[in-house]
Each structure stands twice: as C-alpha cells, then as structure tokens.
Amino acid sequence: MRNYSNVIAAYSIMLVLIIFVGIFQSWSIALTIMNYCLISAVMTIGANIQWGYAGLINFGIMGYTALGGLAVVLVSVDPVKKAWQVGGLNILACILIIVAMVVTVRYILKYFKKSKKRNYSIASIIIGGILVLNVTATPGIEAIEAIDPAKTGFLGGLGMPVLFSWVVGGLFAGGLAFVIGKIALGLRADYLAIATLLIAEIVVSIIKHEEWLARGVKNVIGLKRPAPYEIDLQKSDWFINLVEKFHSKKLSLISSVTEKQEALNQMVIEASSVYVKLCFTGLFLTVVVILLVVTQKALYSPWGRKMRAIRDNEEAASAMGKNIVKEHLLIFVLGSAVVGLAGAMMVTNDGLFTPGSYRPMRYTFVIWVMVIVGGTGNNFGAILGGFVVWFLWVEAAPIALFLINLFTSHMPETHALRVHLIESASYFRFLVIGIGLLMIMRYRPKGIIPEKIIKQ
C-alpha cells in the first residue's frame, strides 16, 4: 500500500481541486472539466502506450482524434437518401479506383525489380489515378453538396447507435496508424515526430475540405447521444420529483407557492444539465477504468517487459530474436486506436463535429505535455497528467484574472496596462502550460508519478 501512497495523494488533490471548482464556480462547470479530463486521460493512455511503453514519438495525435470524431458522424448520423441517389455511385466508384490504384502499386513494388522504369510507372499510375478520380468524383460531389446545403449536403452516416461509433473510431485510427506505421516507423525519432505531425495535418485538411464526407468546416451538429436530453428530463415527472426530494430543505424555506414553483423550475433546469453530464462522466469513467486495467495488465505481462526491453535497448532486444519492426507497428496501431476512441468520445460529449477546431496546439502538443508531466511509462501517471494539465488549461484564465486584479488593484480602473492584462488573461494558459512543462522536464524528468518497474 505504501508504494501507492503518492498516487493516492496526487489523485485526491486533483479530486479536491475539481470539487473546489464545483463549490466556487458551479457544479456544471466542474463536471464539464471532469468529463474533458477523462477524455484527455484516454488520449494520454494512448500516447503513453506509444511513448512510454515503446519510445515511439507520435506528434500526429490530432489526426487520430479527428478520425475518431469523423467515425461518430459516419456511423451515427442518419443517411441522406437523396444524396446517395445522386452521387453515391460516383463515390463508390472512386473508392474502387483508389483500391485498384493501391493494389497495382503494391503489385509493382512486390514483383518488379528496383529501377527507374518502376519509379516512373508508379508515378504515372498515381498521377493518372488522381486525374481519373477527379473526373469521376466531381459531378457526384457537386450533386451531393447541392442537396439542401444549409442542412445536409453530405452523404450522412449509417444511422447506427452512437456507442458503436466509438469502436469504429478506434478502428479508423488504428487503420490509419497501420498505413502510417508501415511507411514511416523506420524513420529516426525526430523525423518521425515531424512526419506524423504533417500527416495529421493532411488528414485534418482532407476532413475539413471534403464537404460531401462530413460537411467539412460547415460542421455537423445535433449528433446522437448515449445520454438523455435535458429537455426530455425537464418534462419527466420522476426527474422533477427527484430534484424536489433533493432540494426539499431549501424549498421548504420558501412560503409562497408561485415562488416555490419558480425556484423548482430553476433547479430542474440546472439539475438536468448536471444529470446529463453525470451520465457522460459515468460512461467515460467506465472506459478509463477498463483501459487502465487492460494497459496495466499488459505493462506487467511478458509482452510489456518485451516492449520495455525494446525501448531501452533496441539492438540487444533484436539480438535476442525480438521482431522490433512488428512490435513497433503493433504498439503504434494500438496507441493510435485508443486515441481514436478518445476522439469519438469527445465528439459524442460535445454533440457536434467541428473539423475547423482541430489544431495541433490543442490536440497534439497539449496531450504530449500531459504525458510528460504525468509520468511516461506509468498509466496512473499518464491519467493524472491528463487531469492536471486539462484542469490548468481551463482554470488558468480565471486564476490569472484573479491574480491580475489582485496585483493591479492599486491602479485605476482605466489604467492601460491593467485593461490590457485583463483582456489577455486567457493567454496565460499557454504560459502556465509551457513553464509547467519546462519545470517538470528540468526537475522531475520522469513526471509526477514516475515509471515503476516491479521486479518479479
């Protein structure tokens, strides 16, 4: 038990902080932060699998997150039948053409010797393929995007339950990671970082600009939810009764009936949003716990030991007969799939898919800070990192505002410096995160909860 005392202490502090937010700001905000912390925790578990277990540096987290989000749209939204009628065939034909291109290129790569002729033929196949794709796709895409562009203008999804899309999100991200891993994992660490960063950017730009797929920057709103809607809750009797029972003391203090009814209504509205968020918290917590158990088992299994051996000394592990390329690919796919799952969870939580919001700052670098701050190679650490950093990211602005007001209280209200600082309070989050990262890297390079190797 003593071994875990620091873990327990760190998590209790985190919980107390969130409860503080609940008391001082509002419970709704506290739960929003909590939910995002849990989503961040899933992302950090994914990044930690890659970086902590195997030492693979993946700056493409943004791309997998976006793919996970795309999966929610493609799975849960109801299909747009009209769009399928006018342009479905073209899109299907395009998919066939792409598959044919990939198959022929692979065939050539496999069965012909390396030569200039081979390179030229591959290049001509790709260029020709793109031209053919352009010709086939354009009329279909135009027709699809013309159908009710304010509301749909895309193919829609399959109309399946939204929870299923979380699995699909993981599969999408894993599939992309398989392709990227096949081609890029041989690169040196910093090259791999840059390559993954740029590939993620390509993925996001495709999602942003292919409007027939998921409306691009026009966003998809009103996605399905695995939790009840606030409006339905506010109308159902059992919920109103529950709120009444919960607040019976407060309500009994109010004497007038109309005022009592008004107060109750207000409480029901507040409680409904808290209730919905609690449902999400429960779901997310289940996912985090399952992932934690699985990853923890894996870390201390023979497979986990093998991964650490490969991470710490590739040559020695290779000399012992471990297939490094295969293991790296496997771990790259697994980690990315977890990140994809987190992306799907996030879009479900928001209820909307906004490709324009995927930026490397928020979805790659902040996640990396979480992993480094929390503790590389330790799942408890990674999750804690997700909590701490997300909490700071959200709460830095209010805290900065408070401090600015405190330190400039002697200045007049209209003092230029004071006004300027108050206006830019929200940018202090970058400062906090940056200094936090630099401090941790300097004075506690293994993170808040360092990796622990159990000797068997």
Added chain:
Amino acid sequence: MMEILNALTVLINFTVIPALAYGSQLALGAIFVTLIYAVLRFANFATGDMMSFGTMFAVLLTYYFQTIGINFGFLPTALLTIPFAIVAMIIYMLLIDKFIFSYYRIKKSPPVQFAMVSVGVMFVTQAIIRIVIGPSDRRFIDGEKFILKANEFKEITGLNEGITLKSSQAITVIVTIIIVSIMFWFLNKTKTGKSMRAYSDNEDLALLSGIDPKKVVMITWIIAGILATVGGVLYGLDKSYRPFVYFNNMLPIFAAAIVGGIGNPFGAFLGGYVIAFAEIFLTYAYKRFISYLLPESLEPNSLLQLLSTDYKFAISFSILVIVLLARPSGIFKGKTL
C-alpha cells in the same frame, strides 16, 4: 506570338512572382531550422513562434516610429526596425539557451528530449506574444505598395495581361539574396564559420582542436536570430502578421528543411523554393493560361486546377512524406553545413 507572351505573363504574374516571394520567406525559416539542427542537434518546434516573436518587435517598433514621425521614404518603415528587432530576438534566444537548452546540452540529452523542451519554449513564446500584442491580424506595411501595376505594364508592353509587382515581393527577394549570400560567405570563408562547420561535423574533434563550444553555440543563435527575424518580418510585410499563422508556418518550413536535407543550409535554401513552387503550381487554375495557347474552339470549360487551394499545405506535406520515404537524406546531395 502575342498569345504565347500573354500566356507567359499570366503564368509569371500568378505563379512565379508569388512563389518566389513565398519561397524566399520559407527558405529563411528553413535555414534557421537546419542551422539549429546541424549545430545544436535538435528539431526546434518553436521555430514558427520564434519568427513571430522577432516580427512582433518589428511591428511594435513600426507603430512607434510612425507615431513619432520617422519613415523610410518609399520603403516600408518595418525595414528600419529590423535591426532593433534582431537585437531583441537575439537577446531572447540567448536567454532561452542559457536558462533552458544549455542544461540539456551539458547533460548530453537525446534529441527527442530537446524537441520536447522546444515544445515548452514554444508554449512560453506563444504566451508572451499573445499577452504582449494579442492574436489579431495586423498589416504593418507602409510606403509605396506597388513597384509595377498591371495597368502600367499593359501600357508599356501592349499585352492583354498585366504583371503586378508588389514592393513587398521585390524587397523579400532582394533581402533574402543579400542575407543568404552573407551567411554563406560567413560559413565558408571566415574562421568562425569554419569552426562552426567543424563543430557540427564532429563535436569531439572540434573540441580537441581548441574550438570554444560556447562561442559556436552563441554565434549559431545570433545567426538564427537574424534569419528568424528577417524571415518573419518579410512574411508579415508580404501577407500580414498573425501569431497563429506564424505557428502554422512552422510546418511548411520543416518540410522545406527536410526536403533540402536537414542540416544542409544550401539544401534548405533550395527546399524553400521547391515547396513554394510546388504549392502554387499544383493549386493554380490553368484555365486562363491554356485559353491563350489553344484555339477558341478548344477552350476548356473547367478551371483546370489540379488540386483545390484548400490543399496548399497538404501538398508540401505530401512532398515531404515522399522525400522522407524515398530519400531521407534530402533531394539535394551535399555535405551538411
């Protein structure tokens, strides 16, 4: 004959001139990346924000100069402020190196750790920029905007199509040529430059032959500061200054540096142009160009655009990925630094 000239004018006006200017801006950034990589041995993820930091000083000083009434005639005032901005930038870089990077250099940390530290520097720099100047879009070019207007060109040559040459574009290309040639002269001909190359080539051997590592590192940051500020200010003059855009510019700059073979300044210089030309040539709509060359009956209906301009960035990244896979050492042969 006239038709061919018209077609060429269209091509020059819409692709070659913008690509040359954009390429020069990328080239300066790419040399900055490559220099840090060659001497200090890490991929600097704070590249875009460092360029932004230098530009911020130039913008603020430009505003200050404008209020006290100093200007540079028909040239933008920002050119006058560059030296001051460079000094501020170099001081900032040396401070960061002293308090942050030097610790890891002495410990001989792996490059990945350096890269993560540079991410921390990126966050801090971005915070400072946003707190000081804010995230909004700023245009700070003044003086004469155009050297050659389309109408004037049409009058002089009698062609149907005109060429517009913005002064920011001309300044970009000229300043880049000056800066880059001085830098290559410095690296190849002076003793300090040679010691830098020796240090980059083999650190231990360089130390044995009495090269002072502190001096080499300092000189590297000074050159980097000059490149970053000049590159940033030129980009800002040509387009506009917006911190978020500068952060994103890091990506094509990395692409340019790697395409040219990271650690190879001349490769990085060419890499900048390769990326810029590829981006613009692949996203340009050739309809007007072709319509001059073909008889009227064959005039094309579509825009003849290979890829939509939305994919501008994606093109440079695809080039990078192809280069990384086919020739990880870059497309230009040559020694590093």
